[in-house]
Amino acid sequence: xxxxxxLSIGALAKRTGLAVSAIRYYEAQGxxxxxxxxGGQRRFDRADLRRLSFIMxxxxxxxTLPQIKAELDQLPGGRxxxxxxxxxxxxxxxxxxxxxxxxxxxxxxxxxxxxxxxCLSLEACALYNPVDRAGEKGPGPRYLMxxxxxx
Amino acid sequence: xxxxxxLSIGALAKRTGLAVSAIRYYEAQGxxxxxxxxGGQRRFDRADLRRLSFIMxxxxxxxTLPQIKAELDQLPGGRxxxxxxxxxxxxxxxxxxxxxxxxxxxxxxxxxxxxxxxCLSLEACALYNPVDRAGEKGPGPRYLMxxxxxx
DNA sequence: CTAATTGCTAAACTTAACTTTAGGTCAAGG
DNA sequence: CCTTGACCTAAAGTTAAGTTTAGCAATTAG
Numbered sequence: 001x002x003x004x005x006x007l008s009i010g011a012l013a014k015r016t017g018l019a020v021s022a023i024r025y026y027e028a029q030g031x032x033x034x035x036x037x038x039g040g041q042r043r044f045d046r047a048d049l050r051r052l053s054f055i056m057x058x059x060x061x062x063x064t065l066p067q068i069k070a071e072l073d074q075l076p077g078g079r080x081x082x083x084x085x086x087x088x089x090x091x092x093x094x095x096x097x098x099x100x101x102x103x104x105x106x107x108x109x110x111x112x113x114x115x116x117x118x119c120l121s122l123e124a125c126a127l128y129n130p131v132d133r134a135g136e137k138g139p140g141p142r143y144l145m146x147x148x149x150x151x
Numbered sequence: 152x153x154x155x156x157x158l159s160i161g162a163l164a165k166r167t168g169l170a171v172s173a174i175r176y177y178e179a180q181g182x183x184x185x186x187x188x189x190g191g192q193r194r195f196d197r198a199d200l201r202r203l204s205f206i207m208x209x210x211x212x213x214x215t216l217p218q219i220k221a222e223l224d225q226l227p228g229g230r231x232x233x234x235x236x237x238x239x240x241x242x243x244x245x246x247x248x249x250x251x252x253x254x255x256x257x258x259x260x261x262x263x264x265x266x267x268x269x270c271l272s273l274e275a276c277a278l279y280n281p282v283d284r285a286g287e288k289g290p291g292p293r294y295l296m297x298x299x300x301x302x
Numbered sequence: 303c304t305a306a307t308t309g310c311t312a313a314a315c316t317t318a319a320c321t322t323t324a325g326g327t328c329a330a331g332g
Numbered sequence: 333c334c335t336t337g338a339c340c341t342a343a344a345g346t347t348a349a350g351t352t353t354a355g356c357a358a359t360t361a362g
Contacts, residue, residue, distance in 0.1 A: 008359095010308060020309085021351055029349090039358045041309055060258060065349070097259050101252065107211060108248050161338060171339085172321055180319090190328050192339055216319070 006035070006043030016052045023052070031055060031069050047080045054086075061097055157186070157194030167203045174203070182206060182220050198231045205237075212248055 013020045026032050027042070032051055034042040051072060058068045071089050075081045164171045177183050178193070183202050185193040202223060209219045222240050226232045 008308080019351075022349080024310090025350055037358095039309085041358070057258075059349095061255070094259065097255070101255050101259065104212070104248070104252050104255070107208075108245065108252065159338075170321075173319085175340090176320060188328095190339085192328070210319095 006037075006045050007048070009034075009042045009044070012044050012048065012052065015049060016056065018052060018056070026052070026055065026065075029065055029069065031065065031072060045080075050081070050086070051075075058093070061093075062100065063093075063096070067096075157188070157196050158199070160185075160193045160195070163195050163199065163203065166200060167207065169203060169207070177203070177206065177216075180216055180220065182216065182223060196231075201232070201237070202226075209244070212244075213251065214244075214247070 007015075009020050009023055012018070012023055016023075023032070024042075027034060032044070032048050034044045034048065037043050054072065055065075055068055058071070059065075071093055074089050075085055158166075160171050160174055163169070163174055167174075174183070175193075178185060183195070183199050185195045185199065188194050205223065206216075206219055209222070210216075222244055225240050226236055
């Protein structure tokens with residue numbers, strides 16, 4: 001337990017609450033990059049705890065791993081990220097979040113006037129030309145909201 | 152094109168913008184229940200257009216098919232649903248939506264104070280005992296936010 | 303020093319929500 | 333009547349985000 005030995009994957013798992021397999025998976029996806037000790041085992045440093053924290057929170061917000069990776073890739077390569085680094089990357093992040101909340105709220109208000117009033121037919125329903133595509137959430141191809149109302 | 156022949160699956164697809172395969176899939180999941188014509192082909196009636204509309208909108212809001220089915224199952228079995236029926240089922244729906252928006256907003260505000268300030272470490276971060284689990288979005292098992300900060 | 307943990311890799315399995323493919327049937331127009 | 337285009341079923345493939353399994357190697361506790 002010398003100061004500079006780094007954390008094992010199990011230790012990281014315990015401290016974050018993530019499964020060991022999940023952490024390995026994040027490495028495979030390029031979200032973290034541990035080094036290896038003499039015996040070939042992964043070693044992480046403290047900064048990785050914060051990266052994992054960020055990943056977990058970002059997922060709660062509904063971001064995909066590639067999106068999260070894009071954010072994390074903006075962190076400095078060489079040195080340990082500072083508070084300022086984290087603040088910076090959380091900015092663009094916040095913007096995306098705001099957009100998501102706005103869209104959801106608009107949709108809810110439309111729901112009020114549209115499904116709520118029983119007008120839910122394809123002709124002239126505001127929900128069919130949606131404000132924006134509400135985030136490409138969920139797996140698999142996705143054909144959202146239509147076209148040609150009265151073909 | 153007699154008044155009472157019902158719509159073919161292709162017609163439905165064209166009017167909703169859904170893929171034919173998606174509509175068949177919804178039937179398999181019990182979200183719609185077309186009848187068959189003499190030749191064994193599916194026939195839908197106009198009410199199904201509205202059911203599909205509801206499905207599409209509900210998905211935009213982030214609901215899963217089982218959840219949507221639960222709502223649709225509250226529609227009257229025998230007769231064609233009325234405006235009042237749709238209004239009623241949209242109520243519980245709206246409540247869930249409101250909750251989702253609230254959670255997201257709270258999280259965003261925490262992001263402000265928490266990641267934004269650089270405090271993103273496991274000890275004493277408000278985001279680690281999250282307000283609520285933010286919706287079981289996304290496939291696969293999910294271990295959310297932790298425990299035992301300083302084991 | 304040895305047994306019990308913990309870690310390693312590669313590959314297969316899981317869930318949701320569909321799509322694609324393969325091989326055949328039905329319906330509508332000319 | 334025949335040919336196209338729409339439909340049918342069943343089964344397999346797809347994506348995301350992991351988990352599970354199998355068979356070994358490295359660490360650590362006693």
